Amino acid sequence: NAGVTQTPKFQVLKTGQSMTLQCAQDMNHEYMSWYRQDPGMGLRLIHYSVGAGITDQGEVPNGYNVSRSTTEDFPLRLLSAAPSQTSVYFCASSRDGPSNQPQHFGDGTRLSIL
């Protein structure tokens, strides 16, 4: 049972390039989310989804797009990378949103924008 799988683990981009961070879960979870982790700021929510076909913005959505065409996958797209997007990105999933079930996290993607 793989849990939450994120790819790639590391990536270096040039300013202006685009890329997609992949996230897949095999637990049939309805709720999925993306966070970015920056020193001294904890994890901040970028976008989230409560089920296939439904997405919504989190705390820091600017510069990122998401889609949820299947229950399993929730990719995060950077349209035009900027140095301010240098961060560690985590994908997480849980059985549903409004419950006490904890979120399961992927291992993170370290992204550097030059």
Place this chain on the structure above:
Amino acid sequence: AQTVTQSQPEMSVQEAETVTLSCTYDTSENNYYLFWYKQPPSRQMILVIRQEAYKQQNATENRFSVNFQKAAKSFSLKISDSQLGDTAMYFCALKETSGSRLTFGEGTQLTVNP
């Protein structure tokens, strides 16, 4: 809006001693969940303990326990008999039952010294 504050960026403790990490939060709702996550150098996010706001009894998980003070909006984590493997960043997090969002504090870096 829900907020979570961890006022101790760094803490250290001697092996086998007890340490308490502080967390305060703010929410306008009466029903919510609180979590402590651990992030070791491997970068994984690991659930340590959770607390439902409607439960008066403090949660415990082996060497980990919480002091939940609902009126004061305080949720501290106590680690007893600290072990070297407890060295990690610890995050406090809040989720309101009416929504899906998980809000994290800034984190506390705990170092256990031999």
